[in-house]
Amino acid sequence: MRMSRIVRTAADILFPAILIFGLYIVAHGHLTPGGGFQGGAVIATGGALVIVAFSYKEVTEWLSKNVLMGQEVTGLVGFIGVGLLALAFGQVFFFNYLANSGSLFGIPVPYGINAGELNTAGVIPLMNFAVGIEVWGGLTIVILYLLSGLEKEGC
Amino acid sequence: MKKMLVVGTSLLILAAFFGVMAMTFSFGSPKMTDMDDYFLKNGQEQTGSNNECTAVVFDFRGFDTLGESTVLFCAIIGVALMFRKMQGGEEYEDE
Amino acid sequence: MLWNLPFITVVVLTFIGLVTVLLKKNIIKILLGINILESAVNLFIVALGYRVGGVAPIFTLAPSELMVLPTPQALVLTSIVIGVATSALVLSFAMVLQKKYGTVDIDKIRRLNG
Numbered sequence: 001m002r003m004s005r006i007v008r009t010a011a012d013i014l015f016p017a018i019l020i021f022g023l024y025i026v027a028h029g030h031l032t033p034g035g036g037f038q039g040g041a042v043i044a045t046g047g048a049l050v051i052v053a054f055s056y057k058e059v060t061e062w063l064s065k066n067v068l069m070g071q072e073v074t075g076l077v078g079f080i081g082v083g084l085l086a087l088a089f090g091q092v093f094f095f096n097y098l099a100n101s102g103s104l105f106g107i108p109v110p111y112g113i114n115a116g117e118l119n120t121a122g123v124i125p126l127m128n129f130a131v132g133i134e135v136w137g138g139l140t141i142v143i144l145y146l147l148s149g150l151e152k153e154g155c
Numbered sequence: 156m157k158k159m160l161v162v163g164t165s166l167l168i169l170a171a172f173f174g175v176m177a178m179t180f181s182f183g184s185p186k187m188t189d190m191d192d193y194f195l196k197n198g199q200e201q202t203g204s205n206n207e208c209t210a211v212v213f214d215f216r217g218f219d220t221l222g223e224s225t226v227l228f229c230a231i232i233g234v235a236l237m238f239r240k241m242q243g244g245e246e247y248e249d250e
Numbered sequence: 251m252l253w254n255l256p257f258i259t260v261v262v263l264t265f266i267g268l269v270t271v272l273l274k275k276n277i278i279k280i281l282l283g284i285n286i287l288e289s290a291v292n293l294f295i296v297a298l299g300y301r302v303g304g305v306a307p308i309f310t311l312a313p314s315e316l317m318v319l320p321t322p323q324a325l326v327l328t329s330i331v332i333g334v335a336t337s338a339l340v341l342s343f344a345m346v347l348q349k350k351y352g353t354v355d356i357d358k359i360r361r362l363n364g
Contacts, residue, residue: 030204031310035212037331069235076228083217094217099203109203116310121204124213127220134224138231142338145238149345162272166265173261180257183302191299191319199309207307207320216324223328230335237342 002055011053018046026132030121036128040135047140056147068141075134082126098122256297263290277344277354281337288333292326299323 002008026039051059086095099122100108107119194211202210212220263286270283299319307317344354351359 029209030206032206033208033306033308035206035209037327072228072231076224079221079224083221094214094221096202096214099201106203109199109205111199113309113312113315114205116205121202121210122214124202124204124209127213128209131220131224135227138227142231142234145234146342146345149238149342149349166268169268170265173264177254177257177261180254182254182256182297183300185299185301185319188319191321194320195307195317205309207309207317208323211320212324212327219324219328223331227331227335230339233339234342237346 002058003053007053011049015046015050018049019043022046022136023132026128027125028118029128030124031116031118036131037135039128040132041139043132043136044139044143047136048143051143051147060144060148063144065141065144068137068144071137072134072141075130075132075137078130079127079134082123082130086123096122096124256293260290260294260297263287263293275355275357277340277347277356280356281340281344284340285333285337288329288336292329295322295326295329 022039022043024039025034025042026036029035029039083094086093086097089095089097091097098104098106099120100106101122105119105122105125107117109117109120194215195207198207198210198215199205202214204210204214267283267285267287267290270286271280274280274283299322301316301318303314304316304318305313307320307323347359348354353359
């Protein structure tokens with residue numbers, strides 16, 4: 001059932017902030033604590049807030065399940081594709097072919113304690129994005145399916 | 156009565172085993188650290204990332220992460236399969 | 251004896267989880283016992299890799315150069331995600347069982363229906 005006007009307004013204001021914070025945790029996975037799985041779980045929690053504040057009947061009108069399933073599949077296929085692309089460079093499966101190389105994410109890192117730079121770690125940020133998108137789509141679709149099995153729509 | 160006896164005896168044996176383990180393990184000085192010393196010394200230069208945990212999860216042990224992503228994907232497919240609607244309006248096949 | 255406190259906590263949590271799984275009759279309570287067991291095992295693996303006076307194994311603005319071991323933390327990351335997958339599947343089973351049998355008591359769900 002729909003919650004009151006205060007709860008709906010608060011959910012509308014909070015969801016973009018939660019989304020940007022979760023994407024920050026995913027993108028800086030090689031510099032600060034975090035990574036793909038943790039950031040994806042944070043964004044799925046924001047999605048659960050929106051689903052609870054607006055009732056389930058309204059949310060299924062503009063959030064289709066096929067799009068979320070496609071998002072989850074894209075995440076897993078992207079993760080395997082980044083690993084298979086190393087075979088085209090002549091190395092083994094899952095080799096880090098972009099680290100210390102000078103192209104996309106490849107600046108070498110000085111040894112020891114330093115302040116951290118975003119452009120550095122090679123294949124690892126691409127893998128972080130793929131896993132973050134997979135966990136976001138997967139956990140949101142589990143919440144939607146568990147809500148669709150309830151009988152009387154008073155809950 | 157017999158079930159309580161079996162459960163009680165097995166819990167007593169487990170209690171002895173775990174009690175010995177809790178008393179004799181030393182907390183704060185791990186015994187064999189050769190692999191982790193290599194990861195901490197050479198990880199920053201070979202992978203180029205500042206975070207050693209992420210370097211171990213995604214670069215040195217990438218196969219475990221591939222297996223874990225596949226397990227999560229299969230579990231979500233299983234949840235989606237339990238709530239299907241067949242044609243004719245009936246739910247949860249074999250009705 | 252108090253310097254071993256993480257391992258004693260592991261033993262207490264294992265016993266609580268094991269007694270709940272073996273002796274309760276409701277599916278939801280058995281699922282909570284499985285979750286407690288999983289937390290005990292994860293705590294044990296992380297507590298094995300601690301060095302006295304060490305900091306987190308991250309080189310960005312670290313306070314010192316003595317770090318804890320990073321490999322057990324990688325294994326525990328995988329284990330937590332598998333626990334989430336198991337819990338989601340058991341919850342969906344419980345919903346379908348309640349719709350077909352009318353109850354979630356495992357003593358009354360005996361025969362295959364249909």
